[in-house]
Amino acid sequence: MTKPRVIVTRRWPHEVEARLATEFSVTLNEADRPFGQKELREALLEADAVLPTVTDRLGADLFEGGVRAKILGNFGVGFNHIDIEAARLGGLVVTNTPAVLTDATADLAMTLLLMCARRAGEGEREVRTGGWAGWRPTHLCGTQVTGKTIGIIGMGRIGQAMARRCHFGFGMDVVFFDSYPVADPGMRARQLATVEDVLAAADFVSLHCPGGGENYNLINQQRLACMKPSAFLINTARGDVVDEEALVQALDEGVLAGAGLDVFKTEPAVPTTLTGRQDVVLLPHLGSATSETRVAMGMRVIDNLLAFFDGRRPPDAVN
Ligand code: DGY
Numbered sequence: 001m002t003k004p005r006v007i008v009t010r011r012w013p014h015e016v017e018a019r020l021a022t023e024f025s026v027t028l029n030e031a032d033r034p035f036g037q038k039e040l041r042e043a044l045l046e047a048d049a050v051l052p053t054v055t056d057r058l059g060a061d062l063f064e065g066g067v068r069a070k071i072l073g074n075f076g077v078g079f080n081h082i083d084i085e086a087a088r089l090g091g092l093v094v095t096n097t098p099a100v101l102t103d104a105t106a107d108l109a110m111t112l113l114l115m116c117a118r119r120a121g122e123g124e125r126e127v128r129t130g131g132w133a134g135w136r137p138t139h140l141c142g143t144q145v146t147g148k149t150i151g152i153i154g155m156g157r158i159g160q161a162m163a164r165r166c167h168f169g170f171g172m173d174v175v176f177f178d179s180y181p182v183a184d185p186g187m188r189a190r191q192l193a194t195v196e197d198v199l200a201a202a203d204f205v206s207l208h209c210p211g212g213g214e215n216y217n218l219i220n221q222q223r224l225a226c227m228k229p230s231a232f233l234i235n236t237a238r239g240d241v242v243d244e245e246a247l248v249q250a251l252d253e254g255v256l257a258g259a260g261l262d263v264f265k266t267e268p269a270v271p272t273t274l275t276g277r278q279d280v281v282l283l284p285h286l287g288s289a290t291s292e293t294r295v296a297m298g299m300r301v302i303d304n305l306l307a308f309f310d311g312r313r314p315p316d317a318v319n
Contacts, residue, residue, distance in 0.1 A: 002025070006305070007046065017298075023306065024305070044068065051074070052074055052082070054081055055267075058083060063083070074094060076297065087319060088319040094318050098157065104288045104293040105236055108287045109208075112281055116281050117144070120281070121282075146172075148173075149202050149204075150162070151201060151205040152176035152177070152205075155208070163189055196226045215238075215241050217246075221250070224247065224256060225250070228256070233259040234260045239263040261274070262285055
């Protein structure tokens with residue numbers, strides 16, 4: 001029996017690529033160069049399955065006129081870079097990789113929170129550039145984390161994992177907003193009625209909602225104005241959830257104290273209005289970047305493909 005033809009748009013961990021090669025007739029991207037729109041279209045025309053990542057924009061135009069591919073196995077949980085409805089109309093199933101990256105992403109959100117609070121980025125830069133003049137009582141004093149209030153926007157798997165770290169690790173109170181009622185997540189966490197309520201109550205706000213759609217610029221000028229001047233904003237969700245210009249202006253005006261950002265609107269370009277600041281911690285979209293997690297993500301994509309080509313509904317189909 002001929003094996004399904006599969007095209008992978010980026011380099012994946014070698015264990016996963018090795019398994020792909022045994023299960024499918026696979027074309028890997030050994031150069032790891034991001035695909036352009038033309039290459040994506042060609043991949044959709046040539047392969048039975050295309051395996052994209054967040055760096056591939058798959059808009060409706062790519063599915064126009066029909067394609068050969070029947071499944072998009074996205075390497076990642078977020079899929080706002082894919083026009084899901086257009087894919088569905090084009091006859092494609094789209095799958096993602098939920099659950100396997102929950103802990104890694106929550107760990108990174110916690111990293112950003114601690115780095116912001118304790119001015120770790122500033123301190124690290126000072127040591128590396130030879131600017132450290134020695135210990136003194138007033139040097140780089142940050143903000144206490146223990147006992148503060150964490151506000152979670154989007155209380156799904158990752159939001160809850162972040163809340164657990166904050167509550168059980170740092171004795172923090174938890175408030176959260178979610179568009180849906182969330183069955184008691186424990187931790188005496190309180191679901192508040194609006195995003196604004198959470199922003200006003202929290203010392204640290206951590207974003208864990210999907211990007212795109214109604215969440216585009218969710219954290220805008222009006223909502224930033226609800227935050228405490230001493231509070232910090234953490235974003236490991238998607239860059240487009242935050243109006244970056246409004247954030248810079250709010251930081252300039254002392255509306256909030258700082259921000260920790262792992263995701264940006266126009267990745268990998270990060271505005272100089274952010275890179276030039278000391279009061280922000282900036283990371284290059286590292287949320288799920290542990291070796292264990294990236295292997296698990298890849299294996300999850302393969303499990304979805306195997307189910308699909310076996311005639312079953314893939315466990316992580318999103319459309
Ligand atoms: C995810 O899984 O959504 C990561 O952000 C990479 O896309």
